[in-house]
Amino acid sequence: MIMNTIQGVLSKNEYPGRGIIVGKSADSKYAVVAYWIMGRSENSRNRIFVEDGDGIKTQAFDPSKLTDPHLIIYSPARVLGNRTIVTNGDQTDTIYDGLKKGLTFEQSLRSREFEDDAPNYTPRISSMLEVENGKFKFSMSILKSDDGDGERCNRYTFDCDNPKEGKGRYIHTYMQNGNPLPSFEGEPELVELDGNIDELTDKIWNSLNADNKVSLFVRFIDISTGKAESRIINKNN
Numbered sequence: 001m002i003m004n005t006i007q008g009v010l011s012k013n014e015y016p017g018r019g020i021i022v023g024k025s026a027d028s029k030y031a032v033v034a035y036w037i038m039g040r041s042e043n044s045r046n047r048i049f050v051e052d053g054d055g056i057k058t059q060a061f062d063p064s065k066l067t068d069p070h071l072i073i074y075s076p077a078r079v080l081g082n083r084t085i086v087t088n089g090d091q092t093d094t095i096y097d098g099l100k101k102g103l104t105f106e107q108s109l110r111s112r113e114f115e116d117d118a119p120n121y122t123p124r125i126s127s128m129l130e131v132e133n134g135k136f137k138f139s140m141s142i143l144k145s146d147d148g149d150g151e152r153c154n155r156y157t158f159d160c161d162n163p164k165e166g167k168g169r170y171i172h173t174y175m176q177n178g179n180p181l182p183s184f185e186g187e188p189e190l191v192e193l194d195g196n197i198d199e200l201t202d203k204i205w206n207s208l209n210a211d212n213k214v215s216l217f218v219r220f221i222d223i224s225t226g227k228a229e230s231r232i233i234n235k236n237n
Helices: 006-011 091-100 105-111 197-207
Strands: 019-024 030-038 047-052 055-060 077-080 083-087 124-132 135-146 149-161 167-172 189-192 213-222 228-234
Touching: 006 189, 006 197, 019 083, 019 124, 019 135, 030 083, 030 124, 030 197, 047 213, 047 228, 077 091, 083 091, 083 213, 091 105, 091 124, 105 124, 105 135, 105 149, 124 167, 135 167, 149 167, 197 213, 197 228
Parallel strands: none
Antiparallel strands: 019 030, 019 167, 030 213, 047 055, 055 077, 077 083, 083 124, 124 135, 135 149, 167 189, 213 228
């Protein structure tokens, strides 16, 4: 698979929608996850990321302009022990609750489908990072309609044990802008991970379309200690 630069893969797509990148830093010290949201409507753009305990949540930047919280207000990131869950919807809670009941990441998502926003049927994309005893592995998932058929859900899970340093996997909701929006296709893309947390945060943010980007969350987790460091950028300040 071709290794892409983050600038190259993001700058060529004006509307990838919501995106998740997971991988290992080039120096092998950190498990890395990044998540961002974009928007075309005023309601979608009227959002910010805020810290919520050891995770984050979305909230309206201007509550008076919030017309429909459905699908846009949720917790993108939560932590359960040594597992960090990052998703593009309220399936974060589904995975969290499933893990507490003894289900796996994949089993927890069996109860969910793509979003009910016809005709786009936005995919639900999810990830889980596990850091324990100096080891790191991750899983990614996409739940999507069957080529735009809202009556059928296709489920794909990608597991990576012992990720290679300097490599990340990138999954996003849409292949490109359009009406309706075409769902992501294929295996999570391979992207280069280099630089520290601030350098990576700036690189992602500056590569996203200036008109459509809304918020970005980046977290580095020390693989040897489990200690996490995060960054949040909101277009609305």
